[in-house]
Amino acid sequence: MNVFDLIINDKEQVSLSDIFLDEANKQQFEQLIKEYRYIDELNQYGLPVNNKILLYGSSGCGKTMTAKAIANTLGKKMLLLNLSNIICSRIGETSQNLKQVFDKAGRERAVLFLDEFDQIGKARGSDEKDVGEMRRLVNTIIQLIDYFPSNALLLCATNHPEIIDTALLRRFQLRINFEMPTPEVLDKYYNKLLSKFPTELQGIERKYNISFAETKDHTLTSVKSTLIKQLEEKQIKL
Numbered sequence: 605m606n607v608f609d610l611i612i613n614d615k616e617q618v619s620l621s622d623i624f625l626d627e628a629n630k631q632q633f634e635q636l637i638k639e640y641r642y643i644d645e646l647n648q649y650g651l652p653v654n655n656k657i658l659l660y661g662s663s664g665c666g667k668t669m670t671a672k673a674i675a676n677t678l679g680k681k682m683l684l685l686n687l688s689n690i691i692c693s694r695i696g697e698t699s700q701n702l703k704q705v706f707d708k709a710g711r712e713r714a715v716l717f718l719d720e721f722d723q724i725g726k727a728r729g730s731d732e733k734d735v736g737e738m739r740r741l742v743n744t745i746i747q748l749i750d751y752f753p754s755n756a757l758l759l760c761a762t763n764h765p766e767i768i769d770t771a772l773l774r775r776f777q778l779r780i781n782f783e784m785p786t787p788e789v790l791d792k793y794y795n796k797l798l799s800k801f802p803t804e805l806q807g808i809e810r811k812y813n814i815s816f817a818e819t820k821d822h823t824l825t826s827v828k829s830t831l832i833k834q835l836e837e838k839q840i841k842l
């Protein structure tokens with residue numbers, strides 16, 4: 605399979621200022637970015653950069669957006685893996701597909717982002733039907749991660765870190781947890797989303813204990829509902 609068929613063409617530009625991170629995560633990503641900016645100086649002291657990062661936590665809490673923001677901040681191309689095309693029923697072909705993408709990321713010094721990493725990194729023996737192929741696949745991923753060049757960056761994301769093979773988990777230098785946003789953080793996010801609309805459209809009901817993705821969907825749906833209501837009222841008056 606052609607390597608271009610294995611990658612999703614996503615050119616969305618995201619900056620770190622667009623991401624709402626808690627203070628601990630923010631500091632870790634700022635450190636990561638600084639390591640790449642001073643990679644040559646660090647290498648002179650034999651200090652490797654952290655280039656194998658696992659992002660885990662609830663769906664819709666910013667893992668993918670953070671990966672895009674890091675790639676954009678570093679000025680690196682982002683390769684977003686198309687897992688639906690990667691996984692193949694033919695023995696050995698999934699491993700070969702993965703190798704193609706890892707090789708491309710290494711050559712281009714890119715950010716390689718593997719979303720839903722648990723799909724290909726499940727613990728060996730967790731599925732009796734595919735135990736042989738899964739062992740081979742996990743062993744391949746371990747080798748690919750071990751030899752991944754330091755001037756490229758591997759970011760993997762999962763909602764289910766508990767089912768990932770422990771040998772794979774140990775390969776990640778950083779494991780960063782994305783928790784559900786607090787009401788205070790969500791209020792800041794609501795304010796940013798609503799700031800682009802006129803004041804009369806901003807008075808929506810705010811929901812909490814939901815993800816960023818759910819917050820965005822709720823906000824835009826509520827604003828549309830309010831706007832449509834206002835337009836209908838104007839038509840009635842006419």
